Amino acid sequence: MDFGKIIARAKAVLTTPQTEWPKIGAEPATIQGLYTGYILWLAALPLVARFIKDSLLGTSALGMSFRVPVGAGIGMLIVSYALSLAVLYVLALIVSALAPSFGGQKSSVQALKVIAYSWTAYWVASVAVLIPWIGWLVSIAGLVYAIYLMYLGLPHTMRSPVEKSAGYTAVSVIIGILLSLAVGAIVGGIFASAVMGGMNLPNQTGHVTFDKDSAMGKLAAMGERAEAANKELEAAQKSGDTAAQNAAMSKVMGAAMGNDGNVQSLSADQMRGFLPDSVLGWKRENLSAERNAAMGMQVTTARAQYTDGNHSIELEVVDTGSMKGMMEMASAMAPEQEQSTEHGYEKTYSQNGRLVQESWDKQSNDGTFSVVVGKRFTVKASGQVDSVDQLKEAVGTVDLSKLESLKDAGVKNQ
Numbered sequence: 001m002d003f004g005k006i007i008a009r010a011k012a013v014l015t016t017p018q019t020e021w022p023k024i025g026a027e028p029a030t031i032q033g034l035y036t037g038y039i040l041w042l043a044a045l046p047l048v049a050r051f052i053k054d055s056l057l058g059t060s061a062l063g064m065s066f067r068v069p070v071g072a073g074i075g076m077l078i079v080s081y082a083l084s085l086a087v088l089y090v091l092a093l094i095v096s097a098l099a100p101s102f103g104g105q106k107s108s109v110q111a112l113k114v115i116a117y118s119w120t121a122y123w124v125a126s127v128a129v130l131i132p133w134i135g136w137l138v139s140i141a142g143l144v145y146a147i148y149l150m151y152l153g154l155p156h157t158m159r160s161p162v163e164k165s166a167g168y169t170a171v172s173v174i175i176g177i178l179l180s181l182a183v184g185a186i187v188g189g190i191f192a193s194a195v196m197g198g199m200n201l202p203n204q205t206g207h208v209t210f211d212k213d214s215a216m217g218k219l220a221a222m223g224e225r226a227e228a229a230n231k232e233l234e235a236a237q238k239s240g241d242t243a244a245q246n247a248a249m250s251k252v253m254g255a256a257m258g259n260d261g262n263v264q265s266l267s268a269d270q271m272r273g274f275l276p277d278s279v280l281g282w283k284r285e286n287l288s289a290e291r292n293a294a295m296g297m298q299v300t301t302a303r304a305q306y307t308d309g310n311h312s313i314e315l316e317v318v319d320t321g322s323m324k325g326m327m328e329m330a331s332a333m334a335p336e337q338e339q340s341t342e343h344g345y346e347k348t349y350s351q352n353g354r355l356v357q358e359s360w361d362k363q364s365n366d367g368t369f370s371v372v373v374g375k376r377f378t379v380k381a382s383g384q385v386d387s388v389d390q391l392k393e394a395v396g397t398v399d400l401s402k403l404e405s406l407k408d409a410g411v412k413n414q
Contacts, residue, residue, distance in 0.1 A: 006041055010124065013117045014145075017152050024117055025156030029109055031089070039088060039116050046126030047081050091115055095158070095172050102168040104160030114157040115176075118149035147173055264298055264410035265291055265321025271302035274317045276397045279381075280390060282306040282313070306394070313383040313394050317403070320376055321410070354400075360388045367391055373400050374407030 012020040051074070092112035099106045125142020151169040155162050236244040268289035277284050289302035298321040306313045338347035344367075346359040351371075360367035369391035370380040381394035 003041070006038055009038065009117075010042065010120050013120050013149065014124070017149055020117075021153045021156040024113055024153070025110070029113060031109060031112060034109070034112050034116055035085070039085065039112075042116075042120055042123045043084055043088070044081060045123050047084070049127045088112065088115055088119075091172070091176055094175055098168065098171060099158045099160065102154075102158075102160045102164040104154070104158035104164075104168070107158070110157040114150060114153040115172075118146050118153055121145040121149055263321050265300040265319040266406065266409060267291060268300060268302065271300045271317055271319060274398050274403060275302055275304045275315060279306040279313055279315060279394045279397050280308070282308045282311075311383065311385050313381055313385060313391065315394055315398070316378075316380045316382075317398060318378045318380075320378070358388055358391070369395055371395055371400065374404040376407045377403050379403070 009020075013024075089112070092108050092115055095111040095115060096106045096108045098104075099111070122139070122142045122145075125145070126139050147169060150172065151165050154160050154165045154168050158168070160168050268291050271291075272287065272289040275284065275287060284304050284306055286305040287302075288304070289300070291298060291300040300319040300321060301316065302318075303314060303316040306315065338349075339345065343363050344359065344361040346357075348355070348357045350356065355372040357370045358368065364384065365386065366382075366384045367388045368380060368382040369388060370378060372378055379395050379398050379400065381391040383391070385391060
């Protein structure tokens with residue numbers, strides 16, 4: 001197996017997709033070749049990372065620490081791996097079958113290409129689950145980028161018109177989410193049966209409900225919105241009404257990001273206004289802010305550098321915007337944990353209803369202090385300073401209350 005070739009292809013897809021997709025679309029391939037030469041290796045990354053996290057490192061949440069037994073963890077890994085490979089093929093068949101509806105050409109091989117190579121972003125990013133705190137955010141970013149890669153790749157693989165790529169992508173993403181939820185339910189059911197053994201469960205034919213504010217409740221609501229949005233899009237496409245199609249598309253993309261509607265992130269000027277002129281008496285330098293958008297999804301980032309000549313702090317404020325629903329999910333599911341070594345520490349915890357992460361390396365006097373505000377915004381200070389307290393003070397110079405009051409700004413419920 002030429003792993004150098006696999007790495008080169010993954011790198012090209014992630015860094016230069018505009019030039020790589022035409023090559024991918026034109027090159028000959030087979031289902032078997034795509035699996036053995038690429039998918040089998042990349043698809044294993046997030047599952048192996050999850051096994052290491054759950055069974056070897058362990059997780060802390062709600063004041064409790066727990067670790068999945070190694071035997072059960074291996075079993076879950078194997079079952080999840082087999083099902084994920086099967087889901088990819090099923091999804092490829094569905095994407096191929098949908099092609100004519102979006103002006104494309106049916107081809108299961110080409111469909112598997114676009115799924116496998118676009119999903120590279122998510123597979124690679126999911127390894128970050130091993131990293132405390134930011135692992136969730138990196139995985140979410142990988143998912144968003146995977147959607148964008150599919151959007152770029154469909155015209156080259158399925159020969160669909162560029163103007164129909166957004167709709168084609170949205171429908172494919174929703175179906176992929178539903179399939180993934182089904183796989184998660186299967187694996188979870190197998191694991192629960194193994195763990196609970198002979199426990200008597202409630203009537204298994206009854207309807208299971210979750211607290212709407214819990215992580216599972218939010219996930220269930222996300223699935224319901226995705227299903228409803230997909231039905232609306234199908235009806236709009238049959239009607240031929242362009243306005244209805246655009247409205248349905250907005251709902252689909254909102255559901256894919258976990259939102260009950262559209263979310264427009266704050267403007268670059270608004271975000272820039274949250275960065276103070278000075279921190280710790282240090283002058284502000286290199287102020288920048290930008291709002292990036294793709295396929296209707298928006299994220300705004302503002303950052304500035306502060307220095308006293310010997311030390312420096314970078315202060316960053318991010319509006320996750322269209323990813324707000326995903327951020328809420330990550331905040332609800334993020335575990336509390338603390339790790340320490342002779343060189344420093346890392347810990348994640350809740351404070352005043354906000355998720356907080358801090359880390360400190362006493363050898364280099366380098367650290368970070370981050371806060372999630374309104375389950376939508378992140379405020380982070382990082383750099384080389386005398387103590388982590390200076391980073392906390394830097395974050396405190398941002399008007400967190402005002403930022404939190406804007407948590408519903410730009411939200412258009414549907």
